[in-house]
Amino acid sequence: MTVTDDPALLSLTELADGIAARRVTARAATEAYLARIAALDPVVAAFVAVDGEGALRAAEAADAAVARGDRLGPLHGVPLAHKDMYYRAGELTECGSRVRAGFRPDTTATVLKRLDDAGAITLGRLAMVEFAMGPHGYNENLRQCRNPWRLDHVPCGSSSGSGVAVAARLAAGSLGSDTGGSVRCPASANGVVGLLPTWSRVSRHGAMPMSPSLDSVGPLARTAADCARLLGVIAGADPLDTTSSFRAVPDYAAGLSRPVAGVRVGIPENYFDEGVGPEVAERVAAAVVELRGLGASIVRVTVPEAVQLAADLHPLMMKSEGAANHQATMRAAPERYSREVRQRLQAGYFIPAADYVQAQKVRGRLLRDFAEAVFARADVLLTPVLPRAAPTIAETTTADGPSYLAMVVSLTRNTKPVNFLGLPAISVPCGFTTAGLPTSFQLIGRPFAEALLLRLAHGYQSRTAWHRIVPQG
């Protein structure tokens, strides 16, 4: 365990192991996080609601279990907070919206149940883009969630509060959701690790649907080891989500220390390098050097047309499904949506059903084309996440027209085709721009190759210290 007086500065795994070993109490950790929330959240606005009393009660129960010598779960006593779209029976879940203001579901999300069973403590609900529809992190229904590295910049989204809370050490880890980049983009913008699991790896029961064919639940945390522990808890088949995979869940944490030597890391020669700013390109290139230093083989890969086709079909599928979810409210009370989200939904009502079904039918073919071209040469593909550092708040709230749309589209250029192909990917921080904003690379793997992605990311973090730097705002 790192020597520190502040449990909130420990990584999730350091804290969990420290609680289990009785080096730190759950109460001390929870108090430390609540103190940081009280001090910093008025500025960064990561939380929409904090349940300090409930968290402290849970912490005391966790400490009592330790004192009794109970069998402890892998997250015993660890304070977490999640995107405000995971249902807990009888408790508010408002999805960053006015439409769902006051909504209290009658079921609990499987992922929350699994985190509870693993011993985790919940600190509160986190900010998100309205109904998870947008990558920049702006939500006119909430206080302005701010990037803790530069307060005049957005945190990206849609899991904006998750990225900010983890980066600012307001929670040890968080669940986000990723339909086109909503875990990886805020992870990148805030300098934390974000994992998009293979589609179907994690149950979506009790998670707000955005576009069910594309949605994945994924963790954000400071390290790959933290994400491995969270994924190990939440992954696996769920009878309440019949789309969830029955494939066995590996011991992700146990595989982290396996060597990286010989793993083939593909560097794309097209698509993913387009529009990337020089500072991001430079930091990502330096990360490649580090991976080579670990013994990875670096190979150049030409990605197939399937990537562009997937990127172009992604909004067709997402908008069709999103429109279907919201049609009743869009007709009855359109004023309860923000203008931006209302406009994002509108196109979905005019997409021919045949085009939507054909997008579904061609998905397997595009995935096979991608795999044949990429995974024949490489075990993983390494790309930038965001092509540039996070934009300013002003760029996302006052700009309009073609340049604004181009900026928004560019944020998810490198992430959304991965969702369409259903592949796992991880966002790993790899430095800072001269303006002090984080940059990250993305590793894309074969289906269900989360263990390899986590191992590579862990190896990289064992040689670098970007994840240990705390934002000073």
Added chain:
Amino acid sequence: MAVTEALVRAQNAALAQIPLTDLRAAELPVELNQLAAAAEAVRSLLQFDAEPADFVRTLHALAVDE
């Protein structure tokens, strides 16, 4: 044949029935034609016997255990 503002208005009146300003009715064809082009671009790749579960089968077929 392209999506036009008139087509959006007619389809909305008959089917979608969502509130739509004149400005948005005029803007939407740009986005809808991009989406139509995306669908058209994969038409030649479609296989009659492929149904949506093909994607999930492919995910599992391509998986490799560590």
